[in-house]
Amino acid sequence: MLLQQLINGLTLGAVYTLIALSFSLVMGILGILNIAIAELFMLAGFIGITALMAGLPFPLALAAGIAGATVASVVIKFVAYDPVRSSPVITPLLTTLGCSIIIQNVVVNYWGSNPLQLPFEFLGERLRYGPISIGSMQILVMATSVASVAVLGFMIQRTRIGRGLRAAAENRDVARLLGVSAERLTIVAFALSGVLAGIAGVLIGMHYAAITPYVGVETGLKAIAVMVVGGVTRIWGALLAGPLIGIIEVMTIAHGGSQIRDLVVYGLMILILLIRPQGLLGGRSSDTGQRV
Amino acid sequence: MSTYFAGLLADIGILTLGALSVYIILSTGQLSLGNAGFMGIGAYSASWLTVEAGVPMTLAVVIAAAVSGVVGVIVGFPALRLKGIYLAMATLGFGEMVRSFFLNFGPTGGAAGYHGMQIISVGYIWAWTGGLVVLVMVLERSRLWLGLRAVHDDETAAELIGLDAVALKVGAFGFGAAMAGISGALFAHHHLYIEPSNFGFQHSIELVLAVILGGSTIAPGSIFGAGLLILLPEYLRFLADWRLAAFGTLLIVILIVRRQGILDRQLYRLIGFGRAS
C-alpha cells in the first residue's frame, strides 16, 4: 500500500507542480498573486473534456484547453493587471478575484454546475506490477508535468526571453537596464502562466474524468502553498515541492489523519515562510517581497 | 424600516467591523488574508460563552474580542518577519488552519455547526459598529496613528525617530484581530448558526475587498465597502443567472476607476466633511 500511496502522492504532486508554476510565473516576475489561475485550469479542464467528448484526439484537446486558458490569461493581463499595475499588490489580487468570479459564472452558465464527466471508456487502462497498479493516465500526468517543467526550464535558462524573465524576477530595475521590454515580458509571463494552467486543467480533466466549476479554490490554495514551499522565483523548486506536498498529504491520509491534513499542509507552508521565506530552493533570503 | 432592510443593515454592520479589522492591520502596511480566522475564533468563543456558560451578550463579545486579540498578538510576532504578499500568504495559511481546526473540534459541533444563540437586534449590532468606527476615527487623529502611518511608510525611518515598530505592528495585529473577533461574535448572534465554512478564505478575501472598495485610506471607507458588497448582489438580482459575473465586472471597474477606493480624504472633504487642511 505504501508504494501505491507514493504513486498517488506523485500524481497529485505533478498536478500541484503545474499549477504552482503557473502561479509563480506571474508572482515571481510581476510580484502579484493572480487568483484567477485557480479558475483558468478549471476552464481548461472543461474545454479539454468537451473536446474529448466531441471525439477530438488527446493532443488536439490539450491544445484547445491550453489555447482557452492562455487567451483568458492574456485577457486578464489587459483587463485586470495593466490598469492597476502601479498600485499596491492588493489591488491586482482583487481585480483578478473579479476575473475568477466572472470565469466561474460563465462556466456555470455554459456547462452547468453538475460535474462534467468523461464517458466511462475514458477511465483508462491500468498496468499492474505485483501489489501496485498504475493508471496509464497517471503516467501521462507525471510525464507531461516533468516534460513541461523541463521545457519551461530550458526556455528560462537558454532563450533570450527566458533571460529577460529571469532578470525581471531577480530585479525589475536591472531588467529594465538590460533593455528588456517590460510590456513583452509581462505578456509572455501571463501567456506562459496560462499555458501551464491549461496543461494542468486538461490533464486534471482527463485523469479524474470529471470536473466541476468549483474545483478551483481547494486545489488553487494548495498550489499556492506548493509555490511558497518551493520558492516563488525558482522553477525547479515547484518540481520538488509539488511531489513533496503531494506525498505529505497522501501519507497523512494513509496514517489516519485525513481530517487534519490541511493543518499539516498550511502549517508547513507557514513554517517555510518563517524559517526560509525564499523557499526550499530559493536563492537570496532578502527577497521577501515589497511593501503593500 | 422593513425587516429585509434591517437584515441587510445588520449584515453591513457586521461586515464593516470585519473590514475595519483588515484596515487597522493594513495601516501598518501588513496585508492579512486570514482575518476570517480571527472572526471564527470570536464567533465560536462568544457563542460558547452565551450558550454553554450563560455569559451575558456584551460580556461575551468583550471576552471574544480579548481571545481573538491575544491570538492576533501571537500571530503578529512571527508576522513581523514577513512582508507584502508573503505575509498575505502566511495569514491565508493561518486562516485555513483555523477553519480546519473548528471543522475537527468536537465541542463546538465540528462540521455540524453550532447553534443555540439568542438573537440580537440591528440596533445592538450598530451600537458596536458605530462605537468602534468612532473609536478608530478618534485613534486616527492621535499620535499613535501617526506612528502606525510612519511604520507603514518607512519602517526604518520610523525606528530612527524612536518609534517602537515591533510594538506598533504587533499591537495593530492584536487590535485588528480583536475587531474581527467582535465582528464574528455579532455574526454568530445575528445568524444564530455558525459553521466552519463561514470563516474560510473566501470570507477573508471579502473583508479585504470591503476595505479596498470602500476606501483603504480612511476608516468610514469600510462602511461604504461593506455596504457595496452586501447591497450590490441584491440590486443585481434582475440579471438572474449573470448576477455574479456582473458583480465581478463591477468590482474590476470600481477598482480600476477608483484605486484608492470609493471614499478617500478628497471625496470626504468634497462632500463638506472633515477638516480642510
Next chain:
Amino acid sequence: MTQSILKGIAVGALALAAVAAAAPSAMAQDGKQIRIGAIVPSSGPFAEWGRTNTVTLKMLEDKVNAAGGVNGAKLEIVIYDDATKPAQAANSLRKLAGDDNVLAVAGPLTSSACEVTFPVANQMEIVAMSQASSKPGVAANNRPWAFRNTVDEAILAEESVPYLVDTFDVKDVAVIYDAKDAVSTAIATKIMPGILKEHGVEVLNDGDFLSFNTGELDVSAQVTKIISLDPDAVVIGADYSEAITVIREMRRQGFVKPVIGGTPLISSAILHAAPDIPIIAPATFYASMDEPRAKEFVAELQPLLKETSGLPESIEPSMYDANIYENVSMFIEAVEKAGVTGNPDDLAADRTKIRDYITNLKGFEGLGGPISFNKDGDAEKAFFIVRGEGEKWTTVVHGCSSQGGDC
C-alpha cells in the same frame, strides 16, 4: 475634532439612508393575487438544482393560473436566488415575508441555509418549507414555523442498510465522507455506522473515518486506504457531485464494490460515474420512477427543462423539483381549504391558517404517495430505496416514514 467625527458618522448615515431609499420596494398590492415565495440557489455550487426549481415553479404557476387560479385569484410565485449563501437566503426570506407579503415560503434548499433562515421564519411568523434539507434536527430546532418536505436521513438509513447487507452479503464496510458538508458528515460518521453495527456489520475504519473536502479533485489516497481495508461495501457521505469523484476513483483503482449513502447521492449524473458499481440510496422521487403522478410530472417538466438555457443537455427533473412542486401545491391546497382570504389585512391570520393546515395535514396526494408532517416538521411520506446500476435507478424497497406506515 469631535464635530468632524460626528460629521463622519453623518456621511455614513447619509449614505445608508440613500441606499435605503433606493432599496427595491415592495410590489404593489393587488387584492386578486395569491402570492407564494420561494428561495432557490440559482447560482453557486447547486445552481442546477436552483434553476430547475425555478422552471418547475413557473410551470406550476402557469398551470394553476390556466386552470382559473387559486380561489379565483391569480397565483404569483416570487422566486429569489440565494446563491447558496445562508445570509442571502435569510435576507430573501425577510424580503418575501416583510416586503412582498407572501403567504408562505418554499425553501431554502441547503441545510446550512435552513439553519440560518428557519429562525427568521419563526421570528416573522411565516411558514418556510425546505425542498432538500435532510440534516437531522434542522426543522425540529425551529418549530412551529419550519417544515421540511424531506425525510430524516436516519429513518431512510433504517431501510437502506438492511437491503445492502442482505443483497450483497455485507460483513464489513469502510466509510469516506465530505468533511466540509454537515449533512454528509452526519450521514457517514453518525447515522450509518450506528445502523450498520445494529445489523452486525463491522465498520473497518471506525474512529478513523476517511475524509476529503468539497471541491477536492484527488481522493486517490483515501480510496487506496479503503482498498487496503478490503471492505464488502463503501459508505459515502457526500452529495452526488463529490461522490462522483470517489466512485470514479474506486473504479479507476479497480475496486468494484457496492456503495451506500443518503439522499444527497440521488442525481442522474451519478449514474454515469461507474455503471458497474451498484449505488444504494434512498429517494422520495427520481425521474424514471414508476408512479403515475410522478410520470405525469416528468412528462410535463422535462420538455420545459430542455428548452431552458443554462441547463445541460442531459438534465432531468430532480427530487428537489418534485419536492418544491409538492411544497407549493400544499400551500395552494391550504389557501383553498383553510379559508385564507389573501386580503392584505389578514396576512398574519392567513399565515397562521396555512401553518395550522400544514401541521395537521393528512394524506396530501404527493407525487410518490400521501404526505403528512411529524412533530419535528419533517415529512412523513413514501420513499424508495433505489439501486443505481447500468446507468439507471431501480426501486428495490418501498418504505414509509410515518409511524403507522400508511403511505
